[in-house]
Amino acid sequence: MDHWIVAPVVLPAFLAPLIVLWMRFDLRSQRVFSVAGMTALVALAIALAVSASTNGPEVYRLGNWEAPFGIVLVLDRLSALMLLLTSVLGLAVVLYSIGSGWDKRGWHFHSLMQFQMMGINGAFLTGDAFNLFVFFEVLLIASYGLMIHSGGEARLKAGVQYVVYNLAGSTLFLFALGTIYSVTGTLNMADLAQKVAVMPASETGLLRVGAGLLMLVFAVKAALVPFQFWLPATYTNAPGPVAALFAIMTKVGVYAIVRIYTLVFPAGGTIGWLAQEVLLPAAAISLIIGMIGVLGARDMGRTVAYSVIGSVGTMMLAFAQFTEGATGAGLYYMVHSTLAAAALFLIVDLVRERRGAAGLAITPVPPIRNAGLIAGMFFAGAIAMAGMPPLSGFIGKLMILDATRGQWWLWGVVLVTSLIAIVGFGRAGSTVFWKAHAAAGDQPEPTKDASSPGLAFTATGGLIAGLVALTVFAGPTTAWLNATAQQLYTPSAYIDAVMVGAYERAWAATSGHEDSHADEPAESHAPAEDHGTDAPAEPASGY
Amino acid sequence: MEALVASAVGIMTAAGIYLILRLRTFPVVLGMAMLSYAVNIFLFATGRLAVNLPPILGHAGAETAGYTDPIPQALVLTAIVISFGMTAVVVMLSLGAFIEAGDDRIDLGPEEKK
Amino acid sequence: MITYALYFSIGCFALALLFNLYRVVRAPGVTDRVLALDTMAVDAIALLVLFGIWEGTAIFFEASILYAMTGFVATVAYGKFLLRGDIIE
Amino acid sequence: MLKRFLPHPHLTLLLTVVWLLLANAYTINSLVFGLLMGLVIPWITAPYWPDRPVIRNFPGIVEYIAIVMWDIIKSNIAVAKIVLFVPNDKLRPAWVTVPLDLHEPEAITVLAGTITMTPGTLTAELSADGHSLLVHCLHAPDPDGVRDEIKERYERRLKEIFE
Amino acid sequence: MSPALIAALPFLGALLPGILIRTGRSNTAFAAGLTSGLALLGLLLHLPAVMRGEVVQARFEWLPAIGLNANFMIDGLGMLFATLILGIGILIIIYARFYLTKADPAGQFYTYLLLFQGAMVGIVLSDNILLLLVFWELTSLSSFLLIGFWKHLPEGRQGARMALTVTGLGGLSMIAGMLILGNIAGSYDISVILTQKAAIQASPLYLPALILILGGAFTKSAQFPFHFWLPHAMAAPTPVSAYLHSATMVKAGLFLMARLWPVLSGTPEWFYIVATTGLITMLIGAKIALFKDDLKALLAFSTVSHLGLITFLLGLGTKTAAVAAVFHIINHATFKAALFMSAGIVDHETHTRDLKRLGGLRHLMPVTATIATIAALSMAGIPLFNGFLSKELMLEEAAHTVWAGAAWLVPLVAVIAALFSAAYSFRFIVHGFFGPVRDDYPHKPHDPNFGMWLSPAFLVVLVVLIGLMPMTFAGPVVQMAADAVVGGGLHMHPIKHWHGLTPALVMSMIATAGGIVLLLSFAPLKRMWEAAPRPEAKAIFDWIVARCACVASWITSGLHNGSMARYLMMFTLASIAVGVWAWSGGTQGPATREMLPITPVALVGWVMLITATGCVVAFHHNRFLALVLISIVGLIVSICFIYLSAPDLALTQISVEIVTAVLMLLALNFLPKTTKIESSRLKQGFDAVLSIAGGLGIGALIYALMVRDFAFETMSNYHLANSYKLGGGDNVVNVILVDFRGYDTYGEVTVLGIAALVIFALTEALLNGTASKKLIAWRPDMLRGGDKHPLMLLVATRVLLPIALLVGVFIFLRGHNLPGGGFIAGLVVAIALVMQYMASGFAWTQARQKVYYHVLIACGVLAAGITGAGAWFNGMPFLTSDFGYFKLPGLEKFELATAAGFDLGVFLGVVGSVLLALGGLSRLARRAAVLDEERGAHIVAEKPEAREVAAVSSVAYPEGTPLPRRWLKARGEEQ
Amino acid sequence: MDLFWEILISALLVIGGFFGLVGSFGLVKLPDPMTRLHAPTKAATLGVGAVLIASMIYFAAFRDSLTLHELMITLFIFLTAPISAHFLAKANLLRNVDRTTLTRPEGEGDWAVFTPLSDTSAEELEEAAEAERDEAR
Numbered sequence A: 001m002d003h004w005i006v007a008p009v010v011l012p013a014f015l016a017p018l019i020v021l022w023m024r025f026d027l028r029s030q031r032v033f034s035v036a037g038m039t040a041l042v043a044l045a046i047a048l049a050v051s052a053s054t055n056g057p058e059v060y061r062l063g064n065w066e067a068p069f070g071i072v073l074v075l076d077r078l079s080a081l082m083l084l085l086t087s088v089l090g091l092a093v094v095l096y097s098i099g100s101g102w103d104k105r106g107w108h109f110h111s112l113m114q115f116q117m118m119g120i121n122g123a124f125l126t127g128d129a130f131n132l133f134v135f136f137e138v139l140l141i142a143s144y145g146l147m148i149h150s151g152g153e154a155r156l157k158a159g160v161q162y163v164v165y166n167l168a169g170s171t172l173f174l175f176a177l178g179t180i181y182s183v184t185g186t187l188n189m190a191d192l193a194q195k196v197a198v199m200p201a202s203e204t205g206l207l208r209v210g211a212g213l214l215m216l217v218f219a220v221k222a223a224l225v226p227f228q229f230w231l232p233a234t235y236t237n238a239p240g241p242v243a244a245l246f247a248i249m250t251k252v253g254v255y256a257i258v259r260i261y262t263l264v265f266p267a268g269g270t271i272g273w274l275a276q277e278v279l280l281p282a283a284a285i286s287l288i289i290g291m292i293g294v295l296g297a298r299d300m301g302r303t304v305a306y307s308v309i310g311s312v313g314t315m316m317l318a319f320a321q322f323t324e325g326a327t328g329a330g331l332y333y334m335v336h337s338t339l340a341a342a343a344l345f346l347i348v349d350l351v352r353e354r355r356g357a358a359g360l361a362i363t364p365v366p367p368i369r370n371a372g373l374i375a376g377m378f379f380a381g382a383i384a385m386a387g388m389p390p391l392s393g394f395i396g397k398l399m400i401l402d403a404t405r406g407q408w409w410l411w412g413v414v415l416v417t418s419l420i421a422i423v424g425f426g427r428a429g430s431t432v433f434w435k436a437h438a439a440a441g442d443q444p445e446p447t448k449d450a451s452s453p454g455l456a457f458t459a460t461g462g463l464i465a466g467l468v469a470l471t472v473f474a475g476p477t478t479a480w481l482n483a484t485a486q487q488l489y490t491p492s493a494y495i496d497a498v499m500v501g502a503y504e505r506a507w508a509a510t511s512g513h514e515d516s517h518a519d520e521p522a523e524s525h526a527p528a529e530d531h532g533t534d535a536p537a538e539p540a541s542g543y
Numbered sequence B: 001m002e003a004l005v006a007s008a009v010g011i012m013t014a015a016g017i018y019l020i021l022r023l024r025t026f027p028v029v030l031g032m033a034m035l036s037y038a039v040n041i042f043l044f045a046t047g048r049l050a051v052n053l054p055p056i057l058g059h060a061g062a063e064t065a066g067y068t069d070p071i072p073q074a075l076v077l078t079a080i081v082i083s084f085g086m087t088a089v090v091v092m093l094s095l096g097a098f099i100e101a102g103d104d105r106i107d108l109g110p111e112e113k114k
Numbered sequence C: 001m002i003t004y005a006l007y008f009s010i011g012c013f014a015l016a017l018l019f020n021l022y023r024v025v026r027a028p029g030v031t032d033r034v035l036a037l038d039t040m041a042v043d044a045i046a047l048l049v050l051f052g053i054w055e056g057t058a059i060f061f062e063a064s065i066l067y068a069m070t071g072f073v074a075t076v077a078y079g080k081f082l083l084r085g086d087i088i089e
Numbered sequence D: 001m002l003k004r005f006l007p008h009p010h011l012t013l014l015l016t017v018v019w020l021l022l023a024n025a026y027t028i029n030s031l032v033f034g035l036l037m038g039l040v041i042p043w044i045t046a047p048y049w050p051d052r053p054v055i056r057n058f059p060g061i062v063e064y065i066a067i068v069m070w071d072i073i074k075s076n077i078a079v080a081k082i083v084l085f086v087p088n089d090k091l092r093p094a095w096v097t098v099p100l101d102l103h104e105p106e107a108i109t110v111l112a113g114t115i116t117m118t119p120g121t122l123t124a125e126l127s128a129d130g131h132s133l134l135v136h137c138l139h140a141p142d143p144d145g146v147r148d149e150i151k152e153r154y155e156r157r158l159k160e161i162f163e
Numbered sequence E: 001m002s003p004a005l006i007a008a009l010p011f012l013g014a015l016l017p018g019i020l021i022r023t024g025r026s027n028t029a030f031a032a033g034l035t036s037g038l039a040l041l042g043l044l045l046h047l048p049a050v051m052r053g054e055v056v057q058a059r060f061e062w063l064p065a066i067g068l069n070a071n072f073m074i075d076g077l078g079m080l081f082a083t084l085i086l087g088i089g090i091l092i093i094i095y096a097r098f099y100l101t102k103a104d105p106a107g108q109f110y111t112y113l114l115l116f117q118g119a120m121v122g123i124v125l126s127d128n129i130l131l132l133l134v135f136w137e138l139t140s141l142s143s144f145l146l147i148g149f150w151k152h153l154p155e156g157r158q159g160a161r162m163a164l165t166v167t168g169l170g171g172l173s174m175i176a177g178m179l180i181l182g183n184i185a186g187s188y189d190i191s192v193i194l195t196q197k198a199a200i201q202a203s204p205l206y207l208p209a210l211i212l213i214l215g216g217a218f219t220k221s222a223q224f225p226f227h228f229w230l231p232h233a234m235a236a237p238t239p240v241s242a243y244l245h246s247a248t249m250v251k252a253g254l255f256l257m258a259r260l261w262p263v264l265s266g267t268p269e270w271f272y273i274v275a276t277t278g279l280i281t282m283l284i285g286a287k288i289a290l291f292k293d294d295l296k297a298l299l300a301f302s303t304v305s306h307l308g309l310i311t312f313l314l315g316l317g318t319k320t321a322a323v324a325a326v327f328h329i330i331n332h333a334t335f336k337a338a339l340f341m342s343a344g345i346v347d348h349e350t351h352t353r354d355l356k357r358l359g360g361l362r363h364l365m366p367v368t369a370t371i372a373t374i375a376a377l378s379m380a381g382i383p384l385f386n387g388f389l390s391k392e393l394m395l396e397e398a399a400h401t402v403w404a405g406a407a408w409l410v411p412l413v414a415v416i417a418a419l420f421s422a423a424y425s426f427r428f429i430v431h432g433f434f435g436p437v438r439d440d441y442p443h444k445p446h447d448p449n450f451g452m453w454l455s456p457a458f459l460v461v462l463v464v465l466i467g468l469m470p471m472t473f474a475g476p477v478v479q480m481a482a483d484a485v486v487g488g489g490l491h492m493h494p495i496k497h498w499h500g501l502t503p504a505l506v507m508s509m510i511a512t513a514g515g516i517v518l519l520l521s522f523a524p525l526k527r528m529w530e531a532a533p534r535p536e537a538k539a540i541f542d543w544i545v546a547r548c549a550c551v552a553s554w555i556t557s558g559l560h561n562g563s564m565a566r567y568l569m570m571f572t573l574a575s576i577a578v579g580v581w582a583w584s585g586g587t588q589g590p591a592t593r594e595m596l597p598i599t600p601v602a603l604v605g606w607v608m609l610i611t612a613t614g615c616v617v618a619f620h621h622n623r624f625l626a627l628v629l630i631s632i633v634g635l636i637v638s639i640c641f642i643y644l645s646a647p648d649l650a651l652t653q654i655s656v657e658i659v660t661a662v663l664m665l666l667a668l669n670f671l672p673k674t675t676k677i678e679s680s681r682l683k684q685g686f687d688a689v690l691s692i693a694g695g696l697g698i699g700a701l702i703y704a705l706m707v708r709d710f711a712f713e714t715m716s717n718y719h720l721a722n723s724y725k726l727g728g729g730d731n732v733v734n735v736i737l738v739d740f741r742g743y744d745t746y747g748e749v750t751v752l753g754i755a756a757l758v759i760f761a762l763t764e765a766l767l768n769g770t771a772s773k774k775l776i777a778w779r780p781d782m783l784r785g786g787d788k789h790p791l792m793l794l795v796a797t798r799v800l801l802p803i804a805l806l807v808g809v810f811i812f813l814r815g816h817n818l819p820g821g822g823f824i825a826g827l828v829v830a831i832a833l834v835m836q837y838m839a840s841g842f843a844w845t846q847a848r849q850k851v852y853y854h855v856l857i858a859c860g861v862l863a864a865g866i867t868g869a870g871a872w873f874n875g876m877p878f879l880t881s882d883f884g885y886f887k888l889p890g891l892e893k894f895e896l897a898t899a900a901g902f903d904l905g906v907f908l909g910v911v912g913s914v915l916l917a918l919g920g921l922s923r924l925a926r927r928a929a930v931l932d933e934e935r936g937a938h939i940v941a942e943k944p945e946a947r948e949v950a951a952v953s954s955v956a957y958p959e960g961t962p963l964p965r966r967w968l969k970a971r972g973e974e975q
Numbered sequence F: 001m002d003l004f005w006e007i008l009i010s011a012l013l014v015i016g017g018f019f020g021l022v023g024s025f026g027l028v029k030l031p032d033p034m035t036r037l038h039a040p041t042k043a044a045t046l047g048v049g050a051v052l053i054a055s056m057i058y059f060a061a062f063r064d065s066l067t068l069h070e071l072m073i074t075l076f077i078f079l080t081a082p083i084s085a086h087f088l089a090k091a092n093l094l095r096n097v098d099r100t101t102l103t104r105p106e107g108e109g110d111w112a113v114f115t116p117l118s119d120t121s122a123e124e125l126e127e128a129a130e131a132e133r134d135e136a137r
């Protein structure tokens, strides 16, 4: 078995406590190890992506227990893609934090980053619904810590809302999981898929409730309307690099929706088109609300934050089609918008760090240091985010429009909101960067502790370069992503990889084990023995 | 018995929802606590109810009666621990916000009064 | 005979719990309520033990120990709060 | 030498016995493990309990416990009677100040605990200088008698045990 | 040279100014010019082939999945436009070198200009409409940068935004149109689309596609009613105006209409939309231009008018009109660019562009005056200049056009437009250059140096040459381009000066004469014009955008108003709605399980739980009381777990309960002790209804679940059967936790550890940030007694600690087989230590702590991880456990399981996390408790300094314990 | 012999139940916080104690498993109950008891709970008490 699959979880899970244990007081070592860890994660993710694109879904049985009795990790194209995206973002963010000095403004930044990676990677890899909850919590709690990194009134108040909102989400998650388990008797996603497919009609009511509530949980993470409320204040008040990292957080929700509603509750199956019926209107309204927010926001951070909501809406419009083509387009747009949002948050942070007391308000302040370069990057980021050519946002939108042909209202929404976003970004950018030249007063004093601004710019530029690469190599990228979509819409490969022979092997292990422990006082365990003998009779209820 | 448990879960949920809709952090935290009780019992009850059949081998009251479903229990244990960690963080966070802001309102004000 | 005694005892402690509850709901001051909570923990331990006898299982004793311990700590914590505000000084 | 490996023999014994009670398995394994714990835990917790008291009169403890047990039973009956049959307006609650001769904190604590556990009395407070206990009586027509009984029945014995 | 390379060259060239600008502006301009020149050269190498009717192609796959490919082609139309773009580009680059001052960032200018040039060349050479879209939008973006080039000018910023908004709008509409068009045609390649005329025009989506595409073309080419952005784009430096807003970019819309002419034109829809729009634009633009005093504004509206003219011609859908359109495109590019550059020279020299302040310049700057006069006469349509020829062709076409049955309408409008056109052209000459020399120019002008007038002079030469010998100098090009426009097979009639006394000539004469009359009566007309109310497009646009922004702001901040209650209300509402809706879409089977009987004790428990819950809600304003009540709920819940066969849960619940209570009390110390009633009765009522709905929903859900069996065999049967055999433990829950689903637990202990780290980090932030001062200033807000460390508690906790630790060890060890385990044990030990903190205080206890809690947490997470990773050495997956039975001499057999190592990790993590978290809270309290900052400095952190504190505080009793001084003295004497 | 154990166990159970009930009844019946403190702390200890002993005997006599866990629990309750009561009494002294009804202890100091510490000045305490009284009204 290929142990590398678990490495994206275990590596940060070891690194983080080691940083706490040995390097608590040594920022330099923390930085070295953090960057090394992130780099290793990138390398790992690349290797896993290569593996996933040549092999089918690969299964890693934790504790050597067969599914559904133990927890399995499953590596397929989609999870490999998410791992890669996460680690690239993580690396950029860590570099930026070091360059901007954010990491030294509070405790445990680097260990929390590693824990954050552990949580996100875990969520992307797991093949078990409850384990998904656990890793959601890991990534959430790490994100709480990162969000409030270095404190301050506004940040803490926004932090309270962020945490409380997500606590409500976690509660809903448990209600949903409980419902699903209570109907199906299993938590493994592949096993669930099998069982849901042959679910007796009498159970569909409750099952649908479980599926519907679960959708909402993911909608909370993805910040889909009406669950988007937590996002603007959180992203605006979080430290810049953290907000950039959070670009992937909404995608965790998106990932979960894509995964669960192609694998476990496929559209048109037992539960009908439940997912689409919920998702499509939510996505459209998110897109509208988000882009209106881009225009209506009075602070640059919020401009970007709302564009994240809008972009999630955009990609969900594609995913909610539940077709292979649209999913491919959605995946492309997801990769693009993650990088674009992260880049924009870093740029916004560059601005904030240099505008001193003026903060991010969309008002003219005398030109900041490196204004030209920052303005250029903002221009590029905004173009990408608004979906203007030539950057990947345009291509993504084009693909989504192409895949949703015939739904004219949807085209209208996408195109009109694009215009609103263009106007919004244009206003923000021209006020902050251009009107600045007309503003009176001295150049604002930048924050002192940027140890190496070059690194910060490199990290930001790197993300923009990523967007450019995504544009230039759109052909091969979409080919890969379309194959990913194809894999998602042939879930049998996933299910087979996890479940074929699993019950038989599991119960065979039981009988094999009886001999090796024959010397044990078995008489005190008579009830267990009873179960052992009669249970194998009905293992494969899902087949 | 099922009716008692279900109604208790429902009432605790209702109490929790009411409290999280308040305007100060403290009642909201209390509401979260109520909700987590409710969800824990909910999750636990998804394994169906059983009296004196703890999933401890060889300790069942009547050996033929079997055991109650251990999976939800394990899940609830995990959930309890996680929600404890979360509660600790949210309590500390709301305290920090209170100290910084001088009040414990949970609202931010329109776009944080900007 | 033991069965009836158990019935009686369980009934007593259940009733006791309700009395405690009354004192929690209706009390002039807060100390009474903490006291009622403390008593509840003690009555709960008794019920636990009685339940153990009823079901013939000794599996609940650890719970009893823990209840005793936590009941005590809770009372002390609440008491210290009433006394000083800051429970860890 | 023995002192070095067994700095708190009473505690070690107590912990070993408690372990056996807990484990409820009276086997060699349990005994060995219990002893091990009995040695290790006092060593770990030593900083948290500096100045562990020296018990001077071991048999005295047994006698004291017996007396207290008996008094608890008596007290419960007495209190039950008061609760059930004495109307509230007939109740004569009283505050009694008990000046202390005991020195050891542990001894004072035991005394205060004993007072609380026995009939109708309850240690409410210690004076700031540690000289006196403030005892509340549920129904004490004769407060001075209560004070004298406490000093005679419990404090004297505790002084023998601890000091 | 490959067409792709021709399009790419300007982009590559755009990189140069950034590098070269340090070596000087001339080098930069030279490099930029060289790039354009190179591209032009490459292009012209293909001229012979294209003239022969060949199409040069280059194809690259970019995004084959949706048919977006980098396909380029050079045909006649592309050749013409590309030549114009690159040729005029070179002239503009030269002109700009002298126009820009030293203060202007010339490097940026050339970068933007070349970006624009590349985008423009890309548009005209694209053989793929999606690729064309990319370039199309790029021109919008680069023009945004160029218009806003002078960042300090508000007009520049506003003009840039307006241009971006309007052309962006068009671009988006065009995206939709192109997607539809490509879909009808089955390909996005233009060369393919152009062959699909029948299919396209027959498609029901033809009209939507047409409108959407025209939306792009009209906005770009400033057609009515989108014409208003163009004059405001004149805030750009003049070279930009000359290049983008007269010669090239605004012609992109025309190009597009010409490009798709073969497949889109010829239908009534096309005619009525395009021709009408063109005609109206022509008229309106000309009329407004006459009354503009700003030279550039006049030229801008004139451009609008001429663009309308060309649009009108294209809209007619006839081949002759197409020829006229192509010809006028060339002519307009030459005279209008020359005019803009002249206006720029005037501005540059006199420092004003206001016609009212000018006049008489022909004496001071004869060269400029000559150039401007020739170009303006061409614009007016005076014979011998090229403008005359194409205008004649237009009037000829107009004369034969019947609009909705009215034969007189189009000719009439055309004549009026031409008349205005003549008038403003004359005004440009007369008011600018004729008349007496004034003495009040803002700056005394003279002719600029050679470099600045070279470019317009060159264009004016073309104006004259084409005007004189059209078939020699323009004929082949017009033939080539027009042939491409009409889709081949064009037999062009020669362009002649004299066709006899045609209606066109008459109309032309009327126009010229009328123009002169208009100019003569200009002053009264101008007064009338200024007196008349007229819609100010910019004001309307600004109003609309401001309204939109305002509404957007209102929606955004109204929706996201920071009210958590509303956010959570929406959350709840949506959850209930989706739950009910989802349920109603499925079926619900009847009950299949027998219910358990309700025992009296259970009923009592239920009553208590419900009462306590109700009281929490009713009394939640009294926070302390609410905590007590919550503890009761917790107690009952844990008893409920015991009753329902979940001892592990009960133990965990109750021990978590107590730690939570301590935590909440620590926080409540600072927080207000009561919650004021702030919500209105209405809100309370609504919240109550919502909560009850939510409660009913969840209650009904769990009831419905409990009355039915699992639809399939639950997986836990396997766990029950194999917990002992394969997991080595009797406590199935524990075996699940540490073995079957140990990975969950791994995540869970991590969560706990992270929580503690977060709390610690937050504490540090509060202690070292602005909060620190607030903390020091904080004063207790409740009654406080005097006894910090009550003696009885002190003694009791000291006695209890060893026993509690023993109990912890016991619970840890038995967990695998009986209720217990690492988590509960960890909590027990933590609670035992918390008791020490409560009794003896933070400093005293902390000083006795031998291990930092950070270390415990890290070791816990690591221990769990290492146990899990240990399996790798056996070649097994992460977290694979093993167990065995061992025997030591003298002892009985005992079991050892690797899962215990995992549980140990959990144990350590829990102890460390709980204590680190509580410690954080109490450190805040310590900071608050001191009256002066000095003592605050001694707060013990998880830092090496803690050891020093430990050394200091070796006293047996913490400060503040009520110990008799007498005894202390006595003890001191004893020692 | 079994009958003897049965009677013993039953008696203990009845006694336990009785005292448990009386303790909680006292909590309801007695007139003021100080007197209420007496009832449960004592009655309940005997109540639980009797039940615990009954349980111990029951398992030894009828289930053949001598467990002494119950002793542990009893020990624990007996050790902790006075402390809880003490704390609540102190809280009562601070909040619910008129200070003038108490005699001051002999010697220099006052009762511990009334001795102000360095961290809170007398005025502050007074202010807080004032505020708390307002709150109560």
Ligand code: NA
Residues within 6 Å of the ligand: B074, B077, B078, B081, E737, E744, E745, E748
């Ligand atoms: Na767990």
Ligand code: NA
Residues within 6 Å of the ligand: E648, E731, E733, E734, E815, E816, E818, E819, E820, E821, E822
């Ligand atoms: Na356990």
